[in-house]
Amino acid sequence: MEIAVRKLTMEDYDQLEAAMALAYSGIGGITWKKSTIKKLLDIFEDGQLCITVDQKVVGVALSLIVDYNKFGDNHTYAEITGNYSFKTHTRKGDILYGIEVFIDPNFRGLRLARRLYDARKNLCESLNLKGIIAGGRIPNYDKYAANLSPREYIERVHDKEIYDSTLTFQMSNDFHVKKILKNYLPEDSESRGYATLIEWNNIYYEPDVSLHNPVKESVRIGLVQWQMRAYKNVEELLLQAEYFIDAVSDYSSDFILFPEFFNAPLMAEFNHMGEAAAVRGLAKYTDIIRDKFTEFAVSYNVNIIGGSMATLENGILYNVSHLHRRDGTFEKIYKIHPTPSEVYSWGMKGGNNIQALDTDCGKIGILICYDVEFPELSRHLADQGMDILFVPFWTDTQNAYNRVRQCARARAIENECYVAIAGCVGNLPKVNNMDLQYAQSAVFTPSDFSFPTNGIKAEATPNTETVVVADVNLSLITQLHEHGTVNILKDRRKELYEIVWKGESK
Numbered sequence: 001m002e003i004a005v006r007k008l009t010m011e012d013y014d015q016l017e018a019a020m021a022l023a024y025s026g027i028g029g030i031t032w033k034k035s036t037i038k039k040l041l042d043i044f045e046d047g048q049l050c051i052t053v054d055q056k057v058v059g060v061a062l063s064l065i066v067d068y069n070k071f072g073d074n075h076t077y078a079e080i081t082g083n084y085s086f087k088t089h090t091r092k093g094d095i096l097y098g099i100e101v102f103i104d105p106n107f108r109g110l111r112l113a114r115r116l117y118d119a120r121k122n123l124c125e126s127l128n129l130k131g132i133i134a135g136g137r138i139p140n141y142d143k144y145a146a147n148l149s150p151r152e153y154i155e156r157v158h159d160k161e162i163y164d165s166t167l168t169f170q171m172s173n174d175f176h177v178k179k180i181l182k183n184y185l186p187e188d189s190e191s192r193g194y195a196t197l198i199e200w201n202n203i204y205y206e207p208d209v210s211l212h213n214p215v216k217e218s219v220r221i222g223l224v225q226w227q228m229r230a231y232k233n234v235e236e237l238l239l240q241a242e243y244f245i246d247a248v249s250d251y252s253s254d255f256i257l258f259p260e261f262f263n264a265p266l267m268a269e270f271n272h273m274g275e276a277a278a279v280r281g282l283a284k285y286t287d288i289i290r291d292k293f294t295e296f297a298v299s300y301n302v303n304i305i306g307g308s309m310a311t312l313e314n315g316i317l318y319n320v321s322h323l324h325r326r327d328g329t330f331e332k333i334y335k336i337h338p339t340p341s342e343v344y345s346w347g348m349k350g351g352n353n354i355q356a357l358d359t360d361c362g363k364i365g366i367l368i369c370y371d372v373e374f375p376e377l378s379r380h381l382a383d384q385g386m387d388i389l390f391v392p393f394w395t396d397t398q399n400a401y402n403r404v405r406q407c408a409r410a411r412a413i414e415n416e417c418y419v420a421i422a423g424c425v426g427n428l429p430k431v432n433n434m435d436l437q438y439a440q441s442a443v444f445t446p447s448d449f450s451f452p453t454n455g456i457k458a459e460a461t462p463n464t465e466t467v468v469v470a471d472v473n474l475s476l477i478t479q480l481h482e483h484g485t486v487n488i489l490k491d492r493r494k495e496l497y498e499i500v501w502k503g504e505s506k
Helices: 009-021 034-043 112-126 150-160 166-174 235-251 264-270 275-299 342-344 369-375 375-382 397-414 474-485
Strands: 003-007 049-053 056-066 093-105 132-135 178-180 195-201 218-227 255-257 302-303 309-313 316-324 329-332 357-359 364-365 388-392 417-422 424-427 442-444 457-458 468-473
Touching: 003 468, 009 034, 009 056, 009 093, 009 316, 009 388, 049 112, 049 166, 056 112, 093 112, 112 132, 132 178, 150 178, 166 178, 166 195, 218 235, 218 417, 218 442, 235 255, 235 264, 235 275, 235 468, 255 388, 255 417, 264 275, 275 309, 275 329, 275 342, 316 364, 329 474, 364 375, 369 375, 369 388, 375 397, 388 397, 397 417, 417 468, 442 468, 457 468, 468 474
Parallel strands: 093 132, 218 255, 218 424, 255 302, 364 388, 388 417
Antiparallel strands: 003 049, 049 056, 056 093, 132 195, 178 195, 218 468, 302 316, 309 316, 316 329, 357 364, 417 442, 442 457
């Protein structure tokens, strides 16, 4: 048996007509006129597909491109086709609209319709259209109409309590029901005139591609596992930071992540003060380091997540991370949950807002150390479209480190994103409250076939000053959202629970 999917031609008409008459014998054996098929081929040849078995046409998928905003979700078949004139077709449209799919019943059971649907999806992607929409028949509804409303019937089909040859197949091929249409195709007695407005979204759609630089698919991340050591002054610390930025930039990295409190060695200057006063003394260097990192991001052409630093604002002490984009702009991200020691020893306060940040390499999130142990925060960022979560951390013991590590790995799975963590190593015996460090920096992935089986893309040797460089593929994240073995973000039961952000922007 030889099976092929190809474009329909006028020479196929006689076989098409015979197959369609058999497919629609239940509603009078309706067929398309030869002149109608010719008109479709003339205006949109690529959209008319057929499937053959041993060179015999046994199924067809016919389509138009429409400007969907002109029709919306309340339309009939006659309206969407221009009363069969197909004047609604436009190359400037955004939706591939399916106007026909059928398989000769003598060839059902071979999953031929699935091949036609896959070919349609490929066409939609190649034309960079938003998605596929169609009005779907529900041919088994006539048997249940006396006891079930169309909505109840569709819910039963969705729950696999009822089998519908058309709708069950569409749902199993990644289409979802947007709406129930009444009088969509009045002559369809088996469906009682009802239809399901079904939709498939093209996850690769790029609006106005010519107007912006597309986001990179392969992104290179550099992590700095920072050795805590004594520095004479802030200039010496910046020289060490620049060394790592230069090294990671030489590998054409898109991001470099520094750890939380990487500037803590400068607090030795304030050892004569109490702990709360010393960390406020340290905060005087934050603006200097932030401004220099902004310069480094531009000159070395790399986006820098500048760890985190103590920051004084109107007399209030915060723990703040900065994203330094390579276009010269920067953003602040506040630690939401200071650790108990940060609160009791330093009097540090938590911020009240987080957001996903746009970069030239997708949307990212930043959670500082302890914040990654609160799953609500990363879910809030995931709902904003985060692709990569960066976690600068500082931990003194292996217990503390493992809390960060295990929670970061969980965040990668439950939010279907990459998570990069970077921490400090070594000791600072002459700095009060910052004497011990333990870290193993790493990049974690979701858990599915496209990713490492252990969910670890790369990791450093524990407690050694080093850099980690790893490539992550954002297109794999896009595919995972729609076609993963499980779909964690899609399968949430939002009718039962959701994350509601109550904080106000600072």
